[in-house]
Amino acid sequence: MLPLTQFIAYIKKNALFEPEDQILLAVSGGKDSVLMAQLFKLAGFRFSIAHCNFNLRGDESRRDESFVKLLAADLGVPIAIAHFNTSEYADTHQLSTQMAARELRYQWFEQLRQELGYDYIALAHHQNDSIETLLLNLVRGTGISGMHGILPKREQLIRPLLFLSRQEIDHLVDENNISFVEDSSNESSKYARNRIRLAVIPQLQELNPKLEQTFVQNMERFAETEELVQRVVAETRQALLREAHGDCHIKIAKIKELKPQKLLLFELLKPFNFSANVVNEILQSLDKQSGTSFYSSSHRATIDRETLIISSVEKKNEGHCLVHPQDGKSWIGDQEIALSYVEANVYETNPNKAYVDVAQLIFPLILRFRQDGDRFMPLGMRQFKKLSDFLIDEKVPLPQKERIPLLINGNGEIIWVAGLRQDNRYKVNATTKKVAIFELLNQ
Secondary structure (H helix, E strand, O other): OOOHHHHHHHHHHOOOOOOOOEEEEEOOOOHHHHHHHHHHHHHOOEEEEEEEEOOOOOHHHHHHHHHHHHHHHHHOOOEEEEEOOHHHHHHHHOOOHHHHHHHHHHHHHHHHHHHHOOOEEEOOOOHHHHHHHHHHHHHHOOOHHHHOOOOOEEOOEEOOOOOOOHHHHHHHHHHOOOOOOOOHHHHOOOOHHHHHHHHHHHHHHHHOOOHHHHHHHHHHHHHHHHHHHHHHHHHHHHHHOEEEOOEEEEEHHHHHHOOOHHHHHHHHHHHHOOOHHHHHHHHHOOOOOOOOEEEOOOEEEEEEOOEEEEEEOOOOOOOOEEEOOOOOEEEEOOEEEEEEEEOOOOOOOOOOEEEEEHHHOOOOEEEEOOOOOOEEOEOOOOOOEEHHHHHHHOOOOHHHHOOOOEEEOOOOOEEEEOOOEEEHHHOOOOOOOOEEEEEEOOO
């Protein structure tokens, strides 16, 4: 007998999907995925099968594909099959074979789901897979989110067999005489997950014969603990993080008040991809001089006086942008500059606008970011000032300095430090007949 009642109860308890939904089943041909397909058929759910041939095991890979085709025909459901050159993908993207296969299958599953209108993708992970994931996370280093193991549902991915252990699946397959194929790579000790399964878990089971049950209970508690922590993190994030000029600002004094400090700051900075080691370095450097920076794969954290500033390190626009007389709008990076004209002598004090005598402009103008040696004559002054000194006097944070657009005349002179100050040489005067108005739009 198959555990149909438990299967349906687990789906309902975790709200995995509705009975009328269409589900795409990832079926390799192994015990787990074949049992999942049989349970879906017995329950009367609407489903199709997807099979990946990674072309890594020669005849064995072709055997698996043929078996899954026969299974789909026997169950009377549609099947989709994809062939991948996994080794080439791994070499090109500098990935391990396992990681390459993972990326390829998940990308294809999602593409298939969207193209054919499936509601969810079902994966045949079971309790022991979740235990292995937890142990791997602990070995490699993890936050609290890595301790709940594999979740039953995450966006469009569902795992309806997590109520079963590997031993229970083996028993059900034998008892019900269910055919399957065995992946020989599951016995290879070159993969970290296999070493956990083949060497580590048996040792732990000697210490605790009810290891699966204990871990399942632990992971449920870890998941609830994570939920509690994330509520606190969300409240802390709302109270501490402030956005300005596309960056996130956190007052250093507030960081020092965090308790527990290391855990909360790690979770606050997690969306910016900062590792635990870098978070520790930040905490040890809060009293260092301004300009001290720390990096993740995507962001920079900079100590700037009394503030920690988180900014993206992606460079959206290298070089410069030319501005022609007829250009209504121009872009540099993610910032937009508008240009309009007025046949009158007008002016207003607004750092986000520059009012320039058209007669002084030499087109095409240039929009660029700052360079070493830049200087200009700030409005209201009659002498030059280094741009770097001007930005220091204006207390402009370091990350923002690198993204301030500069409007440059055709003769190389700075016309306007956008959002801060126009050059005094280009202000309108009594003889001005036509005014060009430049406006920084996305402030």
